Amino acid sequence: MRVDPFYVVNLSSSLDQTQASEEQLTQELSSGLRVTSIGDDPVAAAQNVQLLNTIQQDDSFTQTTSLAQGMLQVTDSALGSVVTQLNQAISKADQANNGTLNSSDLKAISNELAGIRDEVLSLANTNYQGQYVFGGSQTGTAPFTLNNTTTPATVSYNGDSDVNTLVSPTGQSIQLNLPGNQVFTSSTANVLGTLNNLVADYASGTAGSGVADTAALTTALNFVSQQRVTIDNSITRLNDDSSAATEEATQLTAVQTNLMQADIPGVSTQLSLVQSQQSALINVIASLGQGSLFDKLED
Amino acid sequence: MGTINSAMALISGALDADQVALNVTSNNVANASNQSYTREVPNWSENQPIYINGMAQGTGVTVTGGVSQRDRVLNQRLDQQQQLSASSTSLLAALTTLQSSFTPASSSTSTGNIGNDITSFFDAYTQLESSPTSNPLRQSVLSSATALAGDISSTAASLNAQQSSLDQSATTVVAQVNALTASLAQVTQQIQSLSPNQDAGTLEDQRQSDLSQLSQLIGINQITTENNGLSVTTTGGQLLASEGASFPITSGSVNGVTHFFLGATDITSALASGGGQLGGLLTARDQSIPSTLASLDQLAYGISTQVNTVNNAGTDLDGDNGNAGNIFNAPTQVAGSAAAMAVVLTDPNKIAAAGLGQGTGDDSNALAAANLATQGIINGQTPSEFYSNLVSTLGAVVSETTTQNTALTASVTQLQTQVSSLSGVSLDDEASNLEEFQRSYQAASQTFTILNSIMASALNLGVETAVS
Numbered sequence: 001m002r003v004d005p006f007y008v009v010n011l012s013s014s015l016d017q018t019q020a021s022e023e024q025l026t027q028e029l030s031s032g033l034r035v036t037s038i039g040d041d042p043v044a045a046a047q048n049v050q051l052l053n054t055i056q057q058d059d060s061f062t063q064t065t066s067l068a069q070g071m072l073q074v075t076d077s078a079l080g081s082v083v084t085q086l087n088q089a090i091s092k093a094d095q096a097n098n099g100t101l102n103s104s105d106l107k108a109i110s111n112e113l114a115g116i117r118d119e120v121l122s123l124a125n126t127n128y129q130g131q132y133v134f135g136g137s138q139t140g141t142a143p144f145t146l147n148n149t150t151t152p153a154t155v156s157y158n159g160d161s162d163v164n165t166l167v168s169p170t171g172q173s174i175q176l177n178l179p180g181n182q183v184f185t186s187s188t189a190n191v192l193g194t195l196n197n198l199v200a201d202y203a204s205g206t207a208g209s210g211v212a213d214t215a216a217l218t219t220a221l222n223f224v225s226q227q228r229v230t231i232d233n234s235i236t237r238l239n240d241d242s243s244a245a246t247e248e249a250t251q252l253t254a255v256q257t258n259l260m261q262a263d264i265p266g267v268s269t270q271l272s273l274v275q276s277q278q279s280a281l282i283n284v285i286a287s288l289g290q291g292s293l294f295d296k297l298e299d
Numbered sequence: 300m301g302t303i304n305s306a307m308a309l310i311s312g313a314l315d316a317d318q319v320a321l322n323v324t325s326n327n328v329a330n331a332s333n334q335s336y337t338r339e340v341p342n343w344s345e346n347q348p349i350y351i352n353g354m355a356q357g358t359g360v361t362v363t364g365g366v367s368q369r370d371r372v373l374n375q376r377l378d379q380q381q382q383l384s385a386s387s388t389s390l391l392a393a394l395t396t397l398q399s400s401f402t403p404a405s406s407s408t409s410t411g412n413i414g415n416d417i418t419s420f421f422d423a424y425t426q427l428e429s430s431p432t433s434n435p436l437r438q439s440v441l442s443s444a445t446a447l448a449g450d451i452s453s454t455a456a457s458l459n460a461q462q463s464s465l466d467q468s469a470t471t472v473v474a475q476v477n478a479l480t481a482s483l484a485q486v487t488q489q490i491q492s493l494s495p496n497q498d499a500g501t502l503e504d505q506r507q508s509d510l511s512q513l514s515q516l517i518g519i520n521q522i523t524t525e526n527n528g529l530s531v532t533t534t535g536g537q538l539l540a541s542e543g544a545s546f547p548i549t550s551g552s553v554n555g556v557t558h559f560f561l562g563a564t565d566i567t568s569a570l571a572s573g574g575g576q577l578g579g580l581l582t583a584r585d586q587s588i589p590s591t592l593a594s595l596d597q598l599a600y601g602i603s604t605q606v607n608t609v610n611n612a613g614t615d616l617d618g619d620n621g622n623a624g625n626i627f628n629a630p631t632q633v634a635g636s637a638a639a640m641a642v643v644l645t646d647p648n649k650i651a652a653a654g655l656g657q658g659t660g661d662d663s664n665a666l667a668a669a670n671l672a673t674q675g676i677i678n679g680q681t682p683s684e685f686y687s688n689l690v691s692t693l694g695a696v697v698s699e700t701t702t703q704n705t706a707l708t709a710s711v712t713q714l715q716t717q718v719s720s721l722s723g724v725s726l727d728d729e730a731s732n733l734e735e736f737q738r739s740y741q742a743a744s745q746t747f748t749i750l751n752s753i754m755a756s757a758l759n760l761g762v763e764t765a766v767s
Contacts (some may be wrong), residue, residue, distance in 0.1 A: 004716040005725035013712070033405060038398050039701060042694025045403045049414040049687035055407040056415065060422035067436075068429040131432055131660060137653060139432060139660025162654075164662040166428045167669065176429065176662075253407075260403065293730035 011285050018278040025271040028262040035260050044259050051256040057169045058249035065242040068166055068176055071128045072235050075178065078126040078133070079228040082191070085123070086221040089116045089195060093214040096202050103205025110202035117195040121146055121155065124184045124192070134180030135159035143180040144192065152200035155192040157181045168241040169248075175234050178227055189216075189223035303754050309359035310746045316343070316362040317740040323365035324732050331724040335508035338724045339365030339500070367500050369722050374507055375521055377714040378514040382534075382574035384707040385515045389579030391704050394587060394697045396461055400454045401690055413454065414690070416447040417602070417682045421672030427652050427665040432616060437647035444606075444626055448640040451599050455637035458592050465584040466557050470550055472577045473559060476517050477547040480531065480540040483509045487529050488543035495526035518573030535569030537561040556584075587696065592637065594689045600636035601677035601685070603627035606668060610644075613651030613664025623651035 004010070028034060038045040095101065096109045125142045126133050135143035136159040143159035159180050165173040184191045194217045201208035320341040330336035342365065346358040404412035423440040430436055486506045490499040499506075506529065513519055518534035530541040538546055538561070549560045558567040571581035607625040615623040626644045630636040644650070654663035677685040 002720050002725075004719040005723040005728075006719045007716070010712060010716065031405075033403075035403055037395070037697070038401050038403060038690050038694035039394070039697025040694075042691045042698055045401075045694045046687045046691030048403050049683065049690055052404055052407045052409075052415060053418045053683040053687075056418040057422060057425075059407060060419075060425060064426045064429045067426065067433075071430070129430070129433075131430070135658070135660060137658030137661030139658065160658060162657055162661045162663075164428070164431070164660070165666065166662075167425070167666060171673075256406075260405065293727040297730055297734060 008285060008288050011281060011288070015278065015281050015285070018274055018281060022271065022274050022278065025267050025274065028267050029264065029271065032262055032264075033260055034262040048256060048260055051252050051259070054169070055249050055252050055256065058245040058252070061169050061245045062242050062249070064166065065238045065245075068174075069235065069238055071131075071133060071176065072231055072238065074126060074128040075133045076228065076231045076235065078123045079178075079183070079224060079231065082120055082123050082224055083221065083228070085116050085120050086191070086217065086224065089113055089198070090214060090217055090221065092116075093198055093210060093217065097207055097210050097214055099207070106202040106205050106207065110199050113195065113202065114199045117153075117192065117199060118146075120184075120195060121192065124180055132159070133177060134183060136177070136179040136181075137162035137164075144184065151203075152193075152196040155185060155196065157185050166238075169245055170241070172237070172241065174237050174241070175230060178231060183224060183227050186223065189220040191217075191220040191224060194220050303750060303757060305356070305358075307747065307750050307754070309357070310743050310750065312346070312359040312361065313743040314740060314747070316360045317736050317743060319362035319364065320736045321733070321740070323362075324729050324736060326365065327724045328726065328729050328733075331726055331729070335504055335511070336724065337367040337369045337504050337507070337722045339367050342366045365500070367498050367503060367722075369498065369503070369507070370718075371507075373714070373718055373721065374510075377711070377718050378510055378519070378521070380707065380711050380714055381511065381514040382518045382578070384704070384711045385576045386518070386574040386578035386582070387700055387704040387707050389576045390582050390587070391579075391697075391700045393461070393465060393580065393583030394693075394700055397458070397583070397587060397591060398693060398697050400457055401693060403690075410446070411450060413447070413450050413598075414683065414686050416443070416450050417686060418672070419443040420447045420602075421669055421682075424665050424669035424672075427650070428662040428669060431652035431662040431665055432659055434647060437616070437650050437652075440650055441626075441642065441644065441647050444644075445642045447602070448599075448627060448642050451595060451637050452640045455592060455595055455599075455640075458588050458595070459638060462584055462588045462592075465580050465588070469559075469577060469580045469584065470557055472516050472575075472580065473548050473550060476513065476539075476577070477545075479509050479513045479516070480545040480547070483513065483529075483531060484540045484543055484545035487540070491526045491528050491542065497527075499527065513575075515576060517570065517575035517577045519575075533561075533566060533569060534573040535566055537564060537566055537569070587693075591689070591693055593634075594685075594692075595637040596633050596635065597677055598637070598682065598685055598689070599640040600630050600633045602671075602682055603630050603636065603640060605671050605676045609664065609668045609671065610649075610651045613655055613667070614653040614657055614659065614661070615651040616648035616659050618659070619649070619651070621655055623649050626650070 027036060035041045035044050035048070092109050092112055096106055101109070121144055124134055124144045131139040132141070132143050133139075135141065138159040141158050143157060145156055145158065147154045147156065157180055161179045161181060163179060164176040166176055167173055185193060194213055197213045198210065198217065201210045201213055320343070323339050323341045327338055341362045343360055343362055345360055348355040348357050350356070402412070404415050407415065407418075409415055420440075420443040423436070423443045427433070427436045427440055483506065486502055486509065490502050490506060493499065494502065510519075510521065510531070513531070519539065520532045520534060520536070522530040522532065524530055524542060528542040531539045533539060539548075540546065546561060548566070550557050551560060552558070553565075558565050559570055560566065567581065568585070570577055571585055572578065607627055607629055610623050610626050611621060613623065614620050624644060626642060628639055628641040628643050630639060650665075652665040653659050653661035657663065672683065673681055675681060680688065
């Protein structure tokens with residue numbers, strides 16, 4: 001059978017192909033990426049979008065937790081100080097209630113308790129970066145104001161009962177604040193109200209209803225400690241979720257790298273194979289180009 | 300009974316025949332590099348013998364020119380395959396450009412990637428949850444929104460630009476098609492008048508060359524008619540050239556897109572599926588790009604409207620309750636949303652992070668916005684899933700077309716090899732023919748010389764030198 005006289009031309013198109021794969025492999029080597037366009041591996045490209053999405057979420061959540069941690073730490077330490085102050089107030093009240101003190105001593109205790117009340121009030125008005133932490137959603141104005149004109153003095157709450165939450169990448173809601181009316185002026189355990197009552201009790205120089213109010217303050221103290229646990233839990237969960245997110249991001253980055261990165265030794269081997277093939281082809285074409293029957297014709 | 304005269308006449312006829320054969324060989328050698336040339340072989344035929352006294356006397360040989368070595372069925376197969384191959388090649392070229400708008404991000408911090416932009420945008424809202432009044436966090440929501448809108452709209456713009464450049468290419472191809480069908484009609488007419496019953500040689504070469512070029516550009520059917528005529532239709536069946544007449548394809552704008560007509564019939568969609576370069580260009584222009592653009596529009600529309608709705612359902616830092624305003628340019632319809640996507644909000648205080656009626660320190664609306672990232676707000680899919688599907692759908696089309704193109708190119712090469720092995724000029728063949736015809740010519744002239752001296756002997760009746 002007759003053969004294709006132009007087969008050398010076909011060989012040069014094979015040369016084009018080896019050149020193209022050489023180019024592709026060199027590109028993979030220089031960029032370090034196996035999938036440089038979505039057509040190379042559509043499945044990997046789609047997975048890449050999802051993986052990067054999760055990695056990015058994790059990274060971002062880690063940053064968010066460090067922002068939220070600041071506020072939670074401030075809240076926690078404020079509540080810690082409140083607990084200390086209340087313990088002091090209870091021991092002062094116990095002194096006043098044991099019946100051995102004269103009226104001027106009781107007045108002095110009343111003054112000391114007023115000082116403690118002011119301290120607790122200022123802790124209740126704690127702010128973090130200009131935002132009042134116990135104001136619910138009303139973070140722009142001081143949540144508690146004291147009215148000294150009445151006896152006992154009264155405290156009014158300017159905030160609301162709003163609770164902010166942060167949602168972790170795993171979908172868990174983490175409480176970020178405690179509204180002040182829940183901690184300091186709750187109807188069952190009114191910290192500031194009880195303190196005001198005690199101040200008023202001893203101000204007259206008699207114990208008055210000091211015993212009952214002291215018992216109420218003890219209840220309030222326990223209640224504040226319970227509330228503090230909520231914040232401590234949030235801090236712990238933020239830490240846990242943050243480290244879980246960091247860990248997940250690390251693992252997924254490894255997966256993503258594995259998915260998208262070029263296998264350098266493999267690519268190098270392929271490249272060297274393609275190069276040998278190409279130089280072999282060039283030699284074949286060069287030697288086939290020589291020699292024709294016309295060379296042998298004589299006139 | 301044979302005579303010396305008749306032998307001389309016979310051998311001078313052989314010299315003529317050899318010259319014609321040498322001429323055919325020379326023509327083959329001259330056209331050896333001409334792709335559209337079909338190899339010819341000399342057509343030797345033995346002259347009719349004459350019978351004298353019942354004895355057959357040979358009268359030599361004649362060469363009646365060269366006969367082109369072609370197989371029209373094979374040529375037609377090659378043309379058809381070339382139409383498919385050209386279509387997939389031009390489609391692949393367009394898809395390769397298209398996919399470059401969706402290059403995979405190499406890491407989670409890569410910029411200019413829509414997938415990363417979507418995540419960054421919703422992450423910015425998650426960060427805002429931790430401190431709803433923070434100005435830097437509000438700025439970051441706004442700047443990530445700007446990056447997202449910018450990348451989506453610039454991608455849409457580049458797809459639109461690609462679409463109009465394909466539109467122009469298609470118009471150019473159609474002009475070439477019209478020129479070729481005119482030339483085809485002309486050469487067919489010549490063939491019909493000059494060579495109605497047999498292969499038209501050089502003219503047929505020209506016709507086959509036109510058909511082959513036409514097959515690169517557009518999908519055609521060939522129909523052989525009487526007297527060696529030929530009609531060419533599009534694969535959809537509309538007549539492009541019939542014997543001596545050609546029918547040019549006209550173009551006109553329909554809704555801002557160039558459509559093509561034969562007579563009054565709109566053949567655009569038939570041309571798109573028909574094959575040839577034009578088929579690939581039109582498939583990319585009318586299917587691949589619009590479907591990608593439509594997905595991008597859905598993405599832009601979904602994000603823009605949902606985020607705007609959420610922003611208008613909360614309270615911003617200035618205390619606006621349920622009327623904080625739009626963050627994105629509000630799209631009126633899905634089509635065109637991607638190109639028009641832009642951030643219209645300039646004041647970060649107008650981002651409604653707080654729930655309706657809540658104080659500014661509340662984060663429930665920021666939470667609602669961040670939650671959009673995990674809700675099926677676009678065709679039941681989350682924005683990120685939707686983009687991921689867009690990427691894999693387009694990627695699969697590119698990958699499929701690449702595979703198809705490789706297979707088609709290989710089959711074209713194979714058919715080309717078959718055609719060349721029949722019709723291509725082999726210089727080795729020609730060299731051996733040349734040698735053969737040269738020997739034959741030398742032998743004939745030697746025979747003539749000897750006959751001449753025999754004739755001299757006959758005239759001189761054995762006496763030397765009187766006539767030489």
